Amino acid sequence: MSLSGGCQCGAVRFRVEGDPGRASICHCRMCQKAFAGPFGALVTVKVEDLTWTRGRPAVFQSSDAIARGFCAACGTPLTFEWSAEKIDLAVFAFDDPSAVEPGVQLAVEARPAWMEHLADMAVRPPMGPTGAVVSRQHPDHDT
Ligand SMILES: [Zn+2]
């Protein structure tokens, strides 16, 4: 099994060989801030299974124990670095995020109350083709 991914602009790309390990979503305040979203979705892989195929993440040392990697060009969060042997990758940076399914929630005490009712939230119908908008997002495959 081989999974690829990268940042929104494509300056940083990676590939993981073998089966990824445990995936989780973390609601802690630091993940909320680092992802600027309701949670961080991360999967643990062996450092030896990870290859940076284009560029490298910049890192912010978010605590004495943890560094968080991101694309310096576009800001996409990419890593949670906590060990010499293992590293966490952002699930939604993978080209096929559905290939990595989180199985556990962490730090639920920081989860906003509305997240418990997400499935019940009103859904706006799809907007259809967006006409003149041209995406500059890197495609979900290696280039
Ligand atoms: Zn980028």
Ligand SMILES: [Zn+2]
């Ligand atoms: Zn967290």
